[in-house]
């Protein structure tokens with residue numbers, strides 16, 4: 001899965017330090033990451049590349065995390081960069097650099113760099129939405145010792161939010177089939193499993209029962225934990241379960257959420273290499289291969 005980057009090691013401790021030449025400098029504009037495009041495939045810009053272009057901004061970078069000894073840093077805001085260094089990367093104005101889509105990290109090479117990119121994206125969105133105190137409205141400041149923003153006036157502290165969500169593979173033991181779905185009105189058009197965010201006051205099992213009933217109108221029992229995955233694209237921690245159909249197998253599709261809901265035999269599950277880093281596909285493949 002995307003987070004399985006061994007032998008590389010992810011260090012999420014907040015230990016700010018000065019950037020080195022081979023560290024990575026992430027820049028985002030409206031959630032689009034800046035890529036270095038001089039080679040065949042997009043790469044993340046290094047500090048050595050960026051400090052020539054934005055020397056003033058490079059003195060104010062925000063430390064994010066390390067993978068092995070490679071540090072990942074973030075330009076505070078594109079606007080500050082444009083004002084301090086009088087440069088804009090928008091509309092491909094700087095040769096070899098361009099803003100691209102977060103989705104590129106789903107099939108980025110190397111994979112560990114893709115994991116870093118999407119994780120940096122989550123922190124970027126959190127820093128962007130916590131520039132002002134939610135309690136008193138004063139500008140927030142970086143905390144000295146924690147990955148947190150704090151308000152110097154009222155003392156409010158904000159930490160990155162992680163949203164739990166479930167994925168559930170519903171298995172009908174009578175026919176040895178699994179429920180596959182396709183989302184309605186989304187750019188992601190491949191097969192998926194029932195999934196949804198945990199709501200206020202719910203346990204994960206409550207979420208499984210509610211989402212299954214809402215999306216396909218079915219009851220489930222024998223809910224069993226399988227695996228989990230941090231999924232920074234949506235600030236979530238995805239928790240995967242398998243569950244057995246309880247009773248009637250006829251589907252009542254929530255057409256606002258789903259375009260397709262179908263029972264599939266093991267051999268009918270399509271290969272989907274492009275989606276292979278996701279927990280969803282890991283679960284579909286586990287059923288296909290007879291592991292569950």
Ligand SMILES: [Zn+2]
Nearest residue numbers: 133136151154
């Ligand atoms: Zn405040």
